[in-house]
Amino acid sequence: MSFEPLSPTGARGFVVEARGGALLDLGGWTCRVKVAASDTGGALTVLEGEMGPGHAGPLEHVHVGHDEAFFLVGGRLRFRVGDGYRDVVPGETVFASRGLAHGFANPHAEPARYLAMLSPSGYEDYFARFAALLRKHGAVPDRETLLSLMKEHGTFPAPPPVTAPGGGPA
Secondary structure (H helix, E strand, O other): OEEOOOOOOOOOEEOOOOOOOEEEEOOOEEEEEEEOHHHHOOOOEEEEEEEOOOEOOOOOEEEOOOEEEEEEEEOOEEEEEOOEEEEEOOOOEEEEOOOOOEEEEEOOOOOEEEEEEEEOOOOHHHHHHHHHHHHHHOOOOOHHHHHHHHHHOOEEEOOOOOEOOOOOEO
């Protein structure tokens, strides 16, 4: 549902219903694009994600072009932020600025739901292209294809952490 501009500045707003937004199937993990770059002039993207139990998540990575914040709604996720790992529970927020190694996975027995905010926006295009590759090949693309797609979107594999996920030296 859209609202008409309230001022001559072109301000606008809209409501995306509970199951609304473009659904991207990422293979045991889904994202709904709730607010896209085209909605905000490139300022902000909002994604609603659900990651199935035991999902390894994306390759740990570094973005050069945007910051990300994640708000956990349900379940638990294990996040890497910099060199640290932490299991995050509902109500907690994780922030990773551009240039910081990060990633997340769901090693737990229940699905996890989260909201992700990305600024500036546009990274939803990466997820759409990744979902298209999954549909085309029926599997996660080979490493070379994945790294090429990541690079096109200003994302690079993270260096190994200084500490291992359990907290000891890597």
